[in-house]
Amino acid sequence: MPDSLLTDSWTLQDGISMTVLQNPLRTRILVTGVGKKFYVPPHWHAAHDEIHIVIKGRAIVTQDGVRQIVGPEDGACLTRRGVIHSLEGFPGEELILEETATAPEDTEQKIFFFRNMGAPGMLRSPLGIMQVLYYGDTYPKFPTGLRWLERLVIVALGGWVAPFFGYQLPDKRLRLDPSRFPRDKKD
Template sequence: MPEPLPADVDSWTLQEGISMTILQNPLRTRIIVTGKGEKFYVPPHWHAAHDENHVVIKGRLIVTQDGVRRVLGPENGVCLTRRGVVHSLEGFPGEELILEETATEPEDTEQKIFFFRNMGAPGMLSSPLGIMQVLYYGDTYPKFPTGFRWLERGLIVVVGGWIASLFGYQLPDKRLRLDPSRFPRDKKD
């Protein structure tokens, strides 16, 4: 099982050529891509309970939101992704990129940091059950070709919420918590 990152670690490597830093005032995450190593890519996914802001500080970023693909640079300012919108992020091979991410609510930004701390824990990215557990607690659902939200949610709940725990997986940083608003009874997909 992955080892936790110390709570006071403000920067860590996600993979070769890609690191993450926590910045204060305002609280936000900064992803730094050197252009060496693998290309930066976050596959299509969506969030049920929070909106996100992305700002390109340096370089170019491909953002796809509900099938609409755009190339963003520093001149574009904030790119807002509303909850429920399927989105992906992609850098350009061999290019430097500095990207900042926040949620629209400060407490959601804090939870995003705990999400990234868990994903960045040593060994986590090579552990499918561990990844699914972090997705479950982190309000993140993969996009499937079928587009059935109930199936996307169900996979994360069953595998990340139940099966990973049965196999003894625990979040390295337990400050990431499940938000009860993610499964509202009055909302339909």
């Protein structure tokens, strides 16, 4: 498996790979349709907006509970910060999906986020995942729908517990966005 920290293309799981593209800077997810279905669970971001573009195939994009099927003819799909969203492909179908943020520095951080998630063994490490979510401005949606609880769990597990047990980000260029936590508060 190529190391996501050293190359611009790596395998996330069987049949799903990610590539960093330039001019403009963005990530491309290639789903071959073989192996597990592509699925990104419901989550939200406190400090950045995302743009998804389906280059080939179809994806189901769910934003705040509204599901829509998006294809190449639909153009850019904008997800504003704070909107709970998920992405999924169709079983057995090829999908090429590109992702950026609305600000170039946020896109760079998203790439560092994906590099950390793609690091060998990371997806099998719950505390490692929590640490990447913490630094990557990503909060899972819980059934309770309580944003303060979703944020607290990520801060506690990713910001405090994971480092206590010696977890460190594989790619330390992923940094905590100070706009998520005011300076007069400590996380």
